[in-house]
Amino acid sequence: MDALAPLLHGFGVALQPMNLLYCFLGVLGGTLVGVLPGLGPQSAIVLLLPAAVYLDPVSAIIMLAGVYYGSMYGGSTTSILVNIPGEGASVVTCIDGYQMALRGRAGPALGIAAFGSFIAGTFGIVLLTFGAGPIGDFALRFGPPEYFALMCLCLVVLISLTGLSLRKGLIAALAGLSLGTVGMDLVTGQPRFAFGVPTLMDGVGLIPVIMGLYGVTEVLLNVEAGLKHTLVGGKIGNLMPSARDWKDAAMPIARGSLLGSACGILPGAGVVLASFLSYAVERKVSRHPERFGKGAIEGVAGPESANNAAAQCGFIPLLALGIPSNVATAILLGAFILLGVQPSPVMMMTHPDLFWGTIASMYVGNAMLLVLNLPLIGLWVQVLRVPYALLFPLILLFCLLGVYVAGRNVAEIWIMIGFGVIGYVMKRTGYEFAPLVLAMVIAPIFENALRQSLILSLGDPTIFVSRPLSATLLALAATVLVAQVLPRLRALKPALRE
Amino acid sequence: MRAGEVVPALAWTAIGGAICWGAAGLGLGSARQPGPGLFPFVLGAGIVLLATWHAVANLVAAPAEAPPDRHANLGQVAMVVGLLCFFAIAIEPAGFVACAFVFFSAMFRVLSRRGWPFAVIASALATGSIYLLFDVWLRVNLPRGSWGL
Numbered sequence: 001m002d003a004l005a006p007l008l009h010g011f012g013v014a015l016q017p018m019n020l021l022y023c024f025l026g027v028l029g030g031t032l033v034g035v036l037p038g039l040g041p042q043s044a045i046v047l048l049l050p051a052a053v054y055l056d057p058v059s060a061i062i063m064l065a066g067v068y069y070g071s072m073y074g075g076s077t078t079s080i081l082v083n084i085p086g087e088g089a090s091v092v093t094c095i096d097g098y099q100m101a102l103r104g105r106a107g108p109a110l111g112i113a114a115f116g117s118f119i120a121g122t123f124g125i126v127l128l129t130f131g132a133g134p135i136g137d138f139a140l141r142f143g144p145p146e147y148f149a150l151m152c153l154c155l156v157v158l159i160s161l162t163g164l165s166l167r168k169g170l171i172a173a174l175a176g177l178s179l180g181t182v183g184m185d186l187v188t189g190q191p192r193f194a195f196g197v198p199t200l201m202d203g204v205g206l207i208p209v210i211m212g213l214y215g216v217t218e219v220l221l222n223v224e225a226g227l228k229h230t231l232v233g234g235k236i237g238n239l240m241p242s243a244r245d246w247k248d249a250a251m252p253i254a255r256g257s258l259l260g261s262a263c264g265i266l267p268g269a270g271v272v273l274a275s276f277l278s279y280a281v282e283r284k285v286s287r288h289p290e291r292f293g294k295g296a297i298e299g300v301a302g303p304e305s306a307n308n309a310a311a312q313c314g315f316i317p318l319l320a321l322g323i324p325s326n327v328a329t330a331i332l333l334g335a336f337i338l339l340g341v342q343p344s345p346v347m348m349m350t351h352p353d354l355f356w357g358t359i360a361s362m363y364v365g366n367a368m369l370l371v372l373n374l375p376l377i378g379l380w381v382q383v384l385r386v387p388y389a390l391l392f393p394l395i396l397l398f399c400l401l402g403v404y405v406a407g408r409n410v411a412e413i414w415i416m417i418g419f420g421v422i423g424y425v426m427k428r429t430g431y432e433f434a435p436l437v438l439a440m441v442i443a444p445i446f447e448n449a450l451r452q453s454l455i456l457s458l459g460d461p462t463i464f465v466s467r468p469l470s471a472t473l474l475a476l477a478a479t480v481l482v483a484q485v486l487p488r489l490r491a492l493k494p495a496l497r498e
Numbered sequence: 499m500r501a502g503e504v505v506p507a508l509a510w511t512a513i514g515g516a517i518c519w520g521a522a523g524l525g526l527g528s529a530r531q532p533g534p535g536l537f538p539f540v541l542g543a544g545i546v547l548l549a550t551w552h553a554v555a556n557l558v559a560a561p562a563e564a565p566p567d568r569h570a571n572l573g574q575v576a577m578v579v580g581l582l583c584f585f586a587i588a589i590e591p592a593g594f595v596a597c598a599f600v601f602f603s604a605m606f607r608v609l610s611r612r613g614w615p616f617a618v619i620a621s622a623l624a625t626g627s628i629y630l631l632f633d634v635w636l637r638v639n640l641p642r643g644s645w646g647l
Contacts, residue, residue: 048636051635051636051637051638054637165552167548167549167551167552167555168552170544170548171510171545171548171549171552174514174541174544174545174548175510175513175545177537177541178517178538178541178542178545181537181538181541185524185534187534188533188534190524190525190534192520192521192524192534192535192538193517193520193538216582219578220575220578220579223571223574223575223578223609224571224572224574224575225571226571387610388609389606389609389610389611390606390610390620392605392609393601393602393605393606393609393624394624396578396582396605397598397601397602397624397628400582400585400586400589401628401632401640404589404641405632405638405640410586410589410590413582413585413586413589414586417579417582417583417586420579420582421579424575425506429502429503429506430502430503430506431506447537450532450537451532451536451537454529454530454532455530455531455532458530459528459529459530461529
């Protein structure tokens with residue numbers, strides 16, 4: 001309860017009129033970029049960075065943080081109504097959310113997404129408030145073998161997410177890991193796969209890759225399909241979920257909150273993994289897994305709760321340790337440094353206004369988002385009704401500007417275009433790029449953990465199973481893998497007998 | 499044979515092979531002292547194995563039903579990619595305003611299939627709004643061409 005007094009101080013900071021205004025602008029802008037397909041929180045934060053340096057650091061961080069967690073709310077609207085994820089974390093919401101909308105249940109889908117997001121987001125903030133210290137201590141216990149085991153678990157989960165083809169998912173994940181190795185080798189300082197291009201010395205930038213795959217590719221696929229406007233017609237109806245909906249969604253929201261919090265805290269996991277993991281768990285634990293993909297409310301409630309909890313808990317390693325847990329928090333870390341603040345375990349003492357003001361603003365922002373999302377759903381629908389022929393050129397220009405402004409480097413634009421085309425070809429040939437992106441994010445942690453573990457153990461691989469935490473994580477990974485492979489082997493048996 | 503699966507799988511095999519070749523040149527090291535090439539080599543080998551397996555499995559598989567033709571707008575896709583390349587080439591020498599105006603005009607003309615007057619007016623409005631938003635209000639210094647815009 002030591003956090004209560006400083007939290008009250010934080011509310012004093014967050015409730016100042018200017019900070020309230022920037023919090024509102026942040027969550028409103030976040031919801032808007034979440035609603036618009038192809039424009040994610042990363043690009044929005046990058047676009048706002050040059051302007052944020054002119055603001056008071058507390059106001060600037062409150063606004064940028066609002067953009068990040070606000071986009072998690074907005075992303076579900078596009079997924080449910082248009083079947084295009086507003087941002088990466090809402091990819092899985094498309095599966096059942098859009099099916100619910102097609103069955104005339106867009107209202108309850110949007111409603112449960114907003115309520116689930118609010119509940120899980122608040123849970124995440126409470127965890128952030130009271131758990132930043134102890135959780136930071138626990139995460140510090142992770143050594144290289146534990147990180148390696150954790151990344152193995154992430155990879156196995158990735159494979160289970162690919163759905164149709166295990167081989168294709170694995171190929172995409174391995175390609176993503178390979179991409180993550182581009183750039184200067186941290187141990188030897190040797191450039192790898194950089195081909196003498198200065199931009200590639202620091203590795204392939206995540207921002208152009210994400211904008212290419214999730215912005216350019218989506219536009220290209222839609223252009224090819226003839227710019228069909230798939231916005232669900234008719235009235236959205238009552239946004240309040242029924243008692244039955246609440247009963248079905250209660251446990252997925254609870255599980256999503258817990259899973260999302262865990263993913264948010266662990267570096268490398270993040271909001272996208274949280275939502276995918278939650279969907280996979282809900283499908284596994286459901287008594288009627290056949291309903292998934294056909295409009296199951298659990299398939300909306302779980303992932304939407306998970307990505308919001310992860311977004312909030314992603315601030316724990318960022319604020320308490322100075323470690324970003326995903327791309328967006330990495331950009332936020334850049335914002336902190338631009339504003340002259342280095343997040344670290346002592347930040348709550350050295351910058352109490354910023355630390356506790358930001359946390360308190362999240363409570364306020366989360367409440368604002370619930371109020372914004374339900375009554376303003378009509379406005380977001382109108383935003384989505386803008387013809388694609390007008391919307392897509394704007395999205396492409398925002399992507400181009402976002403990439404260029406971030407580094408003032410034309411090479412990054414070429415990388416974005418390249419990945420836009422690669423993503424388009426991958427989609428056309430049946431390869432998903434979500435495993436590629438996630439694997440690319442975890443690649444540096446994965447490789448460093450592997451190399452450091454082998455150096456520590458003098459080449460003895462038993463180091464991964466001789467430490468309890470890493471052994472537990474590896475056992476979990478093995479369980480998930482066996483659960484994935486067994487049904488496929490069983491299906492092969494009759495064919496082999498023949 | 500499923501050509502639609504085999505050809506991409508062979509492409510992945512080639513990519514995996516290229517990664518292995520590049521990684522081997524970096525130095526693999528040993529288990530005690532892993533070199534900078536070891537991790538990418540293992541990944542490349544994994545891609546080669548899986549992609550070859552996928553190619554072989556689809557070589558012997560019965561042909562799948564032909565997917566519906568989605569190539570109708572391939573020309574538009576190429577046009578959009580071309581315009582993105584134009585933006586990358588022109589942004590620094592021509593500046594944001596001229597570059598965005600041409601980009602929007604061509605995009606609106608290609609995608610909306612309405613006349614040039616609509617495309618020009620819409621692109622002037624879009625370029626002006628974005629310039630005001632980013633350069634004037636948010637103070638993001640957008641690149642200026644030789645004529646200062």
